[in-house]
Amino acid sequence: MRKYLVIFTGFICCCVANISYAKNVLLYEVNGIDDPLKKNAISWLQVEQKHLGEPLTANKINKLYQSGKTSIKGALSPYGYFEPTITANLKRINQHKWLASYHVKLGAPVKLQHVKILITGAGAKLKVFQNFKKNFPLKSGQVLNTEIYDAQKKRLNTIATNKGFLRGKFTVSQIQVNLKKHLASIVLKYDTGPQFYFGKVTFSENPMDNDFLQRYVQFKPGDKYSPDQLMQLQQDLSGTKYFSSVAVEPETHDTNNKNVPIVVTLTPGKSSIYNLGIGYGTDTGARATIGYDRNRITPTGQYFTSYLQASQVQSSLEAKYNIPGQNPTYQNYFIGASALEQSPNTSQGYTQKLTVGKTDRWYGWQSTISLSQQWDQYDLRGGPREHTSLLLPSLTLLKTDADDPIFPRNGYNITFNVLGANKALLSSSSFLQTEISGKYIFSPTKRTRVVTRANLGVTATDDIEKVPLSLQFFAGGADSIRGYDYQELGPGKYLAVGSLEFQYEVIDKWYAAVFTDAGNAVNSFSNPEDNLVGRKQPDIDLKDTLKYSAGVGIVWASPVGPMEVTVAQPLSDPDKKPRLQFTMGANL
Numbered sequence: 001m002r003k004y005l006v007i008f009t010g011f012i013c014c015c016v017a018n019i020s021y022a023k024n025v026l027l028y029e030v031n032g033i034d035d036p037l038k039k040n041a042i043s044w045l046q047v048e049q050k051h052l053g054e055p056l057t058a059n060k061i062n063k064l065y066q067s068g069k070t071s072i073k074g075a076l077s078p079y080g081y082f083e084p085t086i087t088a089n090l091k092r093i094n095q096h097k098w099l100a101s102y103h104v105k106l107g108a109p110v111k112l113q114h115v116k117i118l119i120t121g122a123g124a125k126l127k128v129f130q131n132f133k134k135n136f137p138l139k140s141g142q143v144l145n146t147e148i149y150d151a152q153k154k155r156l157n158t159i160a161t162n163k164g165f166l167r168g169k170f171t172v173s174q175i176q177v178n179l180k181k182h183l184a185s186i187v188l189k190y191d192t193g194p195q196f197y198f199g200k201v202t203f204s205e206n207p208m209d210n211d212f213l214q215r216y217v218q219f220k221p222g223d224k225y226s227p228d229q230l231m232q233l234q235q236d237l238s239g240t241k242y243f244s245s246v247a248v249e250p251e252t253h254d255t256n257n258k259n260v261p262i263v264v265t266l267t268p269g270k271s272s273i274y275n276l277g278i279g280y281g282t283d284t285g286a287r288a289t290i291g292y293d294r295n296r297i298t299p300t301g302q303y304f305t306s307y308l309q310a311s312q313v314q315s316s317l318e319a320k321y322n323i324p325g326q327n328p329t330y331q332n333y334f335i336g337a338s339a340l341e342q343s344p345n346t347s348q349g350y351t352q353k354l355t356v357g358k359t360d361r362w363y364g365w366q367s368t369i370s371l372s373q374q375w376d377q378y379d380l381r382g383g384p385r386e387h388t389s390l391l392l393p394s395l396t397l398l399k400t401d402a403d404d405p406i407f408p409r410n411g412y413n414i415t416f417n418v419l420g421a422n423k424a425l426l427s428s429s430s431f432l433q434t435e436i437s438g439k440y441i442f443s444p445t446k447r448t449r450v451v452t453r454a455n456l457g458v459t460a461t462d463d464i465e466k467v468p469l470s471l472q473f474f475a476g477g478a479d480s481i482r483g484y485d486y487q488e489l490g491p492g493k494y495l496a497v498g499s500l501e502f503q504y505e506v507i508d509k510w511y512a513a514v515f516t517d518a519g520n521a522v523n524s525f526s527n528p529e530d531n532l533v534g535r536k537q538p539d540i541d542l543k544d545t546l547k548y549s550a551g552v553g554i555v556w557a558s559p560v561g562p563m564e565v566t567v568a569q570p571l572s573d574p575d576k577k578p579r580l581q582f583t584m585g586a587n588l
Helices: 002-022 037-052 058-079 127-134 146-162 210-214 227-238
Strands: 025-031 085-094 097-105 111-120 169-178 183-191 197-203 243-250 259-268 272-281 285-294 303-311 314-324 332-342 348-362 365-379 386-402 411-421 431-442 448-460 473-475 489-492 494-507 510-522 547-558 561-570 579-584
Touching: 025 037, 025 058, 037 058, 037 097, 058 085, 058 097, 058 146, 111 127, 127 146, 146 169, 146 183, 146 227, 197 210, 227 243, 227 259, 448 510, 473 494, 489 494, 510 561
Parallel strands: 025 097, 111 183, 197 259, 489 510
Antiparallel strands: 085 097, 169 183, 243 259, 272 285, 285 303, 303 314, 314 332, 332 348, 348 365, 365 386, 386 411, 411 431, 431 448, 448 494, 473 489, 473 510, 494 510, 510 547, 547 561, 561 579
C-alpha cells in the first residue's frame, strides 16, 4: 500500500509541476531596428520557441534566451546584414513571466556589386522575359535582399509556365558574398526550354454531349499552352448546374510531346433539385419559398428553373426554360412565365408575364435582351382599378468588379435598365422607362469600409396612372431608405435614392456602422402643380419631397456574405419611431 501511495504522490507532483510550467510565458523585445527587420527577428524567435515545445521550463527559457542572438542574426541575413552586434538581457517580470530583451546594432550592410541575369532557350527573346531582366528589382549598389531574390526566382518560373514553357529551369542560381569587403554578386541563368502547346481535350464519361462540352473550351489544339486558360475552363464547368465536381488535368509526363493533352474528369450532379425555405425579413415579413430545378433536360445542356415565393407584402411565381448558346459560359436563351401579386403602401396589383430573351456579353458587360407580353390589374393608392396589356422590349446591362465576391473590401456594381411600350405596338399605353443603379465599396484602412449606393429612375409618359403598379418606382426599406417601411414611399414616375455608410471592424469580422440615406419616389421633384403621392399638393417644394434618415448598425462578415442589423430614424418625419431592419447577402 505504501508503494502505491508513493507512486500516486509522485504522479500528483508531476502533474502540479506540469501545470506550473504550462503557465510560464517568455516575451521578446528587440530594439535598435525597425520593420520589416524587427518583425522578422521576433518571428524567428517565436518559431524557435514553438519548435522547442511546451511546457516552458526555466531551462528551456534560458536555452531560448541564449540562442536568441543566433536566431536574430539568421533573421537579419536575408536583408544583407551578416555581422550585427547584439546585446541581450533576460528579466523575470513575475513568477511565471520572463522578458528576453535584445538590442541590435546592424553594422555595415552587404551591397550588390554585380547582378547578371541571362535567359536562354526558345522563349529568350519574348518581351515578357526581356521585361523581367530589365525590371529585376535588385541592382548594383543596392543592399542585398535574399527574400526579394527568392521571390523573383519563383516569379520567373511562374512566367515561364504561364507562357507555355513547362521545362524551364535555372542552370545557374547563386549569390556570392564577400564579408570582408561587404560586397555580393548575383548570377542567374535560366533556360526556358521548348514552347508547349495545347493538345486534344477529352472528357470523362458523363451524361452530357461531347460537342456541347467542347463549347466551353476557349482554346484550340495548337494554341500556346496556358495554365490560366485551364483554370478558366475548370471555373466555367464548375459554375454550371451539371456537375458536382470538375478536375482539369494536363498530361505533361511525355517530355517528347510538345502538344499537351488535357483530360477533364467530370462527376455529374443531381438531375433534379428541390428547395424549401421559411424565414422572416423586416421588409417582407414572414415568407416561404419553394423551388424546383431540372438541371439536365437534354444532353445539350437545356435546363429548367422555377420557384414560388410568398410573403405578407409580395408573392411571386416564376418558371424559366433555358437553352445554352454557342458559348454557354455567358450565352443563354430563355423562355419564361411569371405571376406577381403585390400590395405596397396602399396600392394593390396583380401581374402576369410571358418572356423570351437572351443573355450575352457585350464589351465586358453582361447583357440581357428580352421581349415580354405583360398583363396587369392594379390600383394606385386606392384609386380606380386599371387594366393594361403591354408588349415590353427591354435591355439590361450589368457590370461587377470586386476583390472578393462574398465580402468585398473594394469593388463596384453598375446596372442599367431600359424598357418601354407603345400603343402602336400591341400596348394599352405608351411610356419609356430608364433606371440606373450602382454600388461602390472602398476601404481607406485595413479596418474600415465605406459602402455607397445610388438609384436613379425616370419614366417618360403622358399618363403615369396608365403605367402598371409593377413598373412604378418605390423607395423605402432595408435596401433603399432605411427607417421607412418597404416601398412606403411612392409610387412615382421618378426615383432618386442615395446612401453613404461607414463601417469599422471592432473585432474580427464584426463591424460597427453609421449611415445616412436620402431620396424618394415621386411624380415631380419640383412639384409646384403636379402631385407627390397621387393627389395635388401645390405648395410642396424639393426639400419636402426628399426624405432623409440616419442610423447605426452591426455587420457580420459571414461565410455567405454580409449580414447587417440596423436601427434608423427618419429625419424628415421625426414623429416616426426608429425602425429595426435586417439585410443579408452579397454587397455587390
